[in-house]
Amino acid sequence: MRRREFLSTSAAAVLAATTPVTLLARGAAQAPIKRKGRLKQSLFRTVFGQNTPGLTTFDEQCREAARLGCYGFDLVGPQDWPTMKKYGLVPTMGPMSFASLTDGLVHKDLWPMVEKALRDEVDTCAAGGCKGIITFAGQKKAMTSEEGMDLTVQFMSRVKAMLEDKGVTLCMENANSRYPDNVLGRPDQLCDRPSWGFEMCKRVNSPNVKMLFDIYHAQIMEGNVAATIKDNSKWIAHCHTAGVPGRHEIDGTQEINYRFIAQTIVDLGYTGYIAHEDRPTPGRNPLEALEAGIQVLDV
Numbered sequence: 001m002r003r004r005e006f007l008s009t010s011a012a013a014v015l016a017a018t019t020p021v022t023l024l025a026r027g028a029a030q031a032p033i034k035r036k037g038r039l040k041q042s043l044f045r046t047v048f049g050q051n052t053p054g055l056t057t058f059d060e061q062c063r064e065a066a067r068l069g070c071y072g073f074d075l076v077g078p079q080d081w082p083t084m085k086k087y088g089l090v091p092t093m094g095p096m097s098f099a100s101l102t103d104g105l106v107h108k109d110l111w112p113m114v115e116k117a118l119r120d121e122v123d124t125c126a127a128g129g130c131k132g133i134i135t136f137a138g139q140k141k142a143m144t145s146e147e148g149m150d151l152t153v154q155f156m157s158r159v160k161a162m163l164e165d166k167g168v169t170l171c172m173e174n175a176n177s178r179y180p181d182n183v184l185g186r187p188d189q190l191c192d193r194p195s196w197g198f199e200m201c202k203r204v205n206s207p208n209v210k211m212l213f214d215i216y217h218a219q220i221m222e223g224n225v226a227a228t229i230k231d232n233s234k235w236i237a238h239c240h241t242a243g244v245p246g247r248h249e250i251d252g253t254q255e256i257n258y259r260f261i262a263q264t265i266v267d268l269g270y271t272g273y274i275a276h277e278d279r280p281t282p283g284r285n286p287l288e289a290l291e292a293g294i295q296v297l298d299v
Helices: 003-018 021-027 058-067 078-086 108-128 145-166 194-204 215-221 225-235 258-267 286-297
Strands: 040-043 072-074 090-093 132-135 169-173 209-214 236-241 273-276
Touching: 040 090, 040 286, 058 072, 058 078, 072 273, 078 090, 078 108, 090 132, 090 273, 108 132, 108 145, 145 169, 145 194, 145 209, 169 194, 169 236, 194 209, 194 225, 209 215, 209 225, 215 225, 215 236, 225 236, 225 258, 258 286, 273 286
Parallel strands: 040 072, 040 273, 072 090, 132 169, 169 209, 209 236, 236 273
Antiparallel strands: none
């Protein structure tokens, strides 16, 4: 062997021996992990933690999502859809750009502005292949749950024909009000129980007004998750996951049997996405935790 070849080979061997396997893997394109695909899993950017080496940019996160066999990301704006497309990913749920968490959809004086902004986002989603948009009814403030229900149904009835024409579904998320910190919960939300959201969907009665069923929030407020899914599957367009307690990764350290729930959803013939929305436990490797969670749902 020539000296130059020997030195090059030796240097490569030393680099391989001293570089963590994960970094070597991330530095090269890898074939996607083969999944059963009976549940179409997607991600939030939060699952990668903060400042995780090699996973800080959206490009890096998309590359990893594709490797893990995921379909795309929730709540990523149109400006980043080209990056997802580069890796064969899609926007699995559009963000709520037309209203705030506090005001939501229940203030009549805001409806002209909210409706116009919603129509603009629906047009963007229809053109970009995003089939769903998240929404929240808003906070109760001084109104009763029934007053909030009536107003939400009125607004949804105003826009349902447009949603049906465009082929985009507006998805009401249930968000627990037990933890009013905007981290583990959402304060004072009208749709803090899945039962409220399902009743709203029934009253509007449109194939394009459905629930984004957040399993984490549902467990905290009402429990009985698997039976609730079975009884209301007609109105569920999308699902979110996270562990209880703590909103951390889904594994054996928390109370929800996600493998059983995943099998329940599959058996119902569910065709929507299920997105991981957990925040990694401090000190735990986010990528390892994510891979384990994806495997749990790969029934």
